[in-house]
Each structure stands twice: as C-alpha cells, then as structure tokens.
Amino acid sequence: MMVKMSESAPARNQTVLSGWLEKLTSPSQLAHRADRRVSLAFDAVDDRFVWITDHGERIGLIDKDEAILEWVAPHPGIDSPGPREIPAVYHAPTFQGGRIIAQWWLSDMMGLDRLPGQPWRLALDEPPAPHSGIEERIKKVKPEMVWRFDDATGDKLRFTIAQTFEHDASIRGEHQFILSYDPLADSYLADVTATLESPNHYLIECCNFYTGGVYDTRPGRKRHQCTIWSHPDGRFVRWPHNPVGYMTPGMNGDERRIGAGPENPDGGSFMGYFADPHTNPVLEFLDCNFHLAGATCCNIYDEHLVCLPPEGYKGARREWQTRFRLYSVKPEVAAQIVRESELIDYGVDVNHPNPIVTEPGWGEHAASRRLNYNPQFPSFYYGCVNDFESPVPYDQTIAGSFIHATLCEQEAVYWDRGCGHSGTRSIRVRGGRDGVMTGTRSSGPTPHLDPDTHYRLSGWIKCADVMGTGAQIRVDEIGFHQSDLNGRHIAGPVRGTSDWSYVEVTFRTPADAQFGWLYLDLEGPGQAWFDDVALETC
Secondary structure, three states, X not given: OOOOOOOOOOOOOOOHHHHHHHHOOOHHHHHHHHOOOOOEXXXXXXXXXXXXXXXXXXXXXXXXXXXXXXXXXXXXXXXXXXXXXXXXOOOHHHOOXXXXXXXXXXXXXXXXXXXXXXXXXXXXXXXXXXXXHHHOOOOEEOOEEEEEEOOOOEOOEEEEEEEEOOOOOOOEEEEEEEEEEEOOOOEEEEEEEEEEEEEOOOEEEEEEEEEOOOOOOOOOOOOOOEEEEEOOOOOEEEEEOOOOHHHOHHHHOHHHEEOOEOOEOOOOEEEEEEOOOOOOEEEEEEEEXXXXXXXXXXXXXXXXXXXXXXXXXXXXXXXXXXXXXEEEOOHHHHHHHHHHOEEOOOOOOOOXXXXXXXXXXXXXXXXXXXXXXXXXXXXXXXXOEEOOOOEOOOOOOOOOEEEOOXXXXXXXXXXXXXXXXXXXXXXXXXXXXXXOEEEOOEEOOOOEOOOOOEEEEEEEEEXXXXXXXXXXXXXXXXXXXXXXXXXXEEEEEEEEEEEEEEEEEEEEOOOOOOEEEEEEEEEOOOXXXXXEEEEEEO
C-alpha cells in the first residue's frame, strides 16, 4: 500500500545535521530567517521542464523526462553559479546545484538475498567467467511515470511521481514531494517519501544523487572535492573524488553503508557533496525500512542509493519505504562537516594478489568492474606534461583520469617501468595485424574542453619495427556521448624503428566544444612507447 501524502511538511526531526546547524546559527539569524515570507509556485516551460520559483525568481528545476529535481539556487541571497536558464542539453555537465533522480530503478541481473553473516559487495574479485552475466553492464529497468502537480502556491508545493514497470505489472513505486523553505538551513528543501512494492530478486535504487561541477577536469574548475556520509558507527566518512579509489574494497563494502535502516528508526543520517561557496547539497535520511548504501563510478561521481534488505531476509516480496530531504548547507557548515570527517578505510592491501593488473587475460574492462586491492594505473591530467612515473594516488582528490595500462608485459597495453623519455617509465603499446588499430583506453571524469580555445597536443614516441600507419597521439572531440565525434586531432605518426621523437599538433575548439578523450594509438605490427604527453591551452 502506498503512503498517503501528508497535508503539510513534517516538522524537522532532530538529526545529526540539525545539531550542527543549531550550533552554527545564532538566535538572531534564526529569527530573521523565520520571518522570511516565501511564495513558491510551479512555472511550466513545456511538456518536459517546470521551474520552481519564489516570488517569481527561479530557484529549482524539474525535468519530467528524467524525474530530476535540481535546486539551482537553494539559498536565498546566494546566487546560482551560472545563468538560471535551461541549457541546450540538460545533463551532468550543465547541472548547477544538487539534484536527485526521483525514480526507483531496478537492476534485473543481480539479486541481493543476504544470508546471516554474509558480506555484501558492489564489485567482485574472482576471475570473470566466460560470458558471465556479471561481466555485462547491469541493465537498469526504468519505470513508466505519471506526474501529479498540486495547483497551490504559497509556502509549500506538492507533487507526486507514480511509477509502474512494464516488464512486471506487480511492481509499483511512488515518490511524493513537499517543497518548502527551511529557516534552520536557510535553504529551500524537498521532503520526499518514497515507497516501492517489489519482489526481492532485484538490485534496487531509491534515487540517484548528484551536484553540478563535480567532475570538471579543467585546472581549478572542480567545485566540490569530496563526498561525505554518516556511517552507522557514527563516523563522518569522507571520500575524496578520485578515478581509481572507487575500485578499492572499502568503496565496495560496509564502509559505504549510510546510517539509515531498521536499526536506526529515528533516522538522521546524511550524504553530501562538499565544499562550495554556492551550494553544498545533502540528502538527509529520516526513515528507512532497509539498509542503505552508496555506490559511485569513476566518471561523474554520482551516488546511487542502493537498498539492501536486512541480513537474513529472503522473502519473495517486500515493501521498501524511505523518507529523505534534499537541501543545501551553507559554506561554514560544510567546512565544519569536512573538518569532522575521517578518510574512508579503503582496505588497500599491497600484499594481496592483484591479478587485474599483473596477470594476462583480464581485459581492460575488468579494471572498472572488479575489486582492486592496490590500484596501480598511470594518470593523465589535462593542462600539464604527464611523465607516467607515478600511479594515480587513490586517496586524494584528483581532477584527472587514468589510463588502462597493466603491469603484465604480455598485454597489448603495458605500463613499462624500464623505458622512459624523461624518467624510467612510459606506456608501451604492442600492435597486431596490418590495418588493426591497438591503443589505450582511459577512464575517469570526461575531460572538459573550453570552447573557442587554442590547444596543443604533444608528446614523445619511440618505435620498434612499426609498420602501417604508425604510432600517434590522438584527441577526439566528443559531445555528451563518446560516440558523438565532433573532431579528431593527431600528433604524429612515427614509423619504423626510432629513438624518442617529439610530435605535436595545435588546434582550435569550436564555439560549442564540450569534451575530448585522449588515445595512444598504434596501427599494424610493432611496438611503440609513449611518454611526456600533454594537452594544454596555448
């Protein structure tokens, strides 16, 4: 049975964040905010977008196609980081504030029966089985949605998203919203009650959490540096955004638990992105009849809020219920939360076998889908020369990507620690048949390019018996998807057998430039080493 929407926004519970907000808010500040008169309203743009306004000023945006609610300007008196307009493409790179995708998502290829004492993992560390379903990307089953908006205006707004699933008519979900202004946080707030009736053989997400400016790789442009959540043991756990840290055991097990669940009926747990002068969005969980965990990726660092049934639960059907709030805390509160947080226990073990990078046959995709007890991958940062001497440090905030190069010499892409141009290391690519291109693949935040800007792509290449087109350094300009190829820039090629040769190419990005991926390529037989590679403005 779905929960009936309450007639008014529930009173703020005493939570972990409430305590911090009360300590950092003076009585006079709170009294002044309590006198604020808000006049909230929905302003429909078209069939897809609806603005949320206060006295006519745009403060939030609803995307009905994707079930997104974004607080563009959550704090009265603090401007948004960009223009309050709907961008040509509304997607992760164009978000400005905290947003959620208010959908129940089901993954139809993984069950979550939990036997007593059984640990849970978001990634596995055993060798992949041929044609194993776990090696495929988990298929997300998205619901059909029916929206219902309240016509009222004033200090509260309400809307509901009812959800059904075409593949299984017995599954029903709902997200109910009450929008208001919270004087304690001095932030607009979405109070969400989410319910789902579903069989237990699905991996379930109750929502997806994200904020703008998280994965910008341009020097000095990344706005939020870390994600912090309250753990069931009382710690504030901090994860510095990093393209390889998410592979570690700690980022795939109990460290990722959020302190909400049946054992914590009073709720009060949270997860948030910190710290930024415009917005520091938090999800505050007030009630939850399941265990909750976060799951992220190496690309945009969004958080999938994963529902875990209680340990030992093996029922055929379950009703999932949670209530949470989306709002923002001001910079001084965010700074205090960061100071009180502790770095996540990554569970790194340098003595643990690490076949993903040391043994042949795993393939490049295993790096992003398997536990890695000691991530060792060369880094690539835009705006500087990359000498490939050191691995990406897994425990620091990194605005860059990593290159899928293994420590196994038999593999086609090998991080060679005995040959370098400026140091002792480089990336070696071994070619294959005539006409076949072999090259590197990168993972991490999609590299951003500035529009209408001159760039120089450069590096050093050494070759041995290279035939065919040769060895080259390439940047593909792409749109919001890697398949949207908008331009290609190549430094090189180098052929034959040669010592280190310098190559470069300059180019100017178009007015609508978005992203660019780096590739180190070799077409045909032979071997090529790449070092001191750079993509810089010029």
